[in-house]
Amino acid sequence: MFAVDDGRSVEAYNQTRDNSTDSSDSAEEEPSITDFTAGYDLPPLQRECTDLAHTIRYLKDGSLPDDDKLARRIVLEADQYALIDGTLYRLYTPRSKGHDRIMPVVRQLCVPRTLRPTLLRAYHDDLSHAGHTRLCQTLKLKYWYPEMYTHTLKYVNSCEVCQRTKIPTRSKKAPLKTLPVVGPFQRIHLDHIGPLKPTKEGYRHILVVADSLSAWPEAFPCFTTTAEEVANILYNEFITRYGVFDHLVTDQAKSFRIILFSNCVSC
């Protein structure tokens, strides 16, 4: 009762779908290649696949496996599949707006285990070693099998050619390190809080200075966050009482980096 056949052959359906996508998708998004299943008799390969066999049997004659949990899942998911000319397809609704307009439901060929390496070779190795995201986007417009996303990710990550030739686009994060322990007021931390609602004197920011060892904090009202004002406060309010520090830790804000402040600190 779940078998669906609208009278069109699979080949005619695929041809129609390919033509419709050619007009909306660039060749880069969905490369055109020869059908990788050419030369294979799909129905018997699907029936021999343990991932697909139960669903095929249920759609054909309603028979279910003895395992209750598995049987329940087969029944619940049965309306997501269709048998067309003896071949199992999964009915998939793309989420992208472009594809929704063209094909509300895509019939994904359920790929048996024996053909998955061939599929990935055809769509990855033979197609410029596409990255995982692009590979998945291309595959799911035509094909499906359980855990296809994870499987393709492992395949791409273990591809020797990709490992050798592709340069990582994301820079590695520097590892966090523990700062060495130093004496009191030898290393201080600086940061600004604000801008805040101005006081009647016109202060809009707070400069927070904290000792690294004791975490002793001091806070000073500021009119601005300029380097000149930071340097004045630091010298007049902090260094004159605690002495010159050896190390300064900041968030690399502009006022902490410019030359005037650097000169003051190095004095």
Ligand SMILES: [Zn+2]
């Ligand atoms: Zn590769």
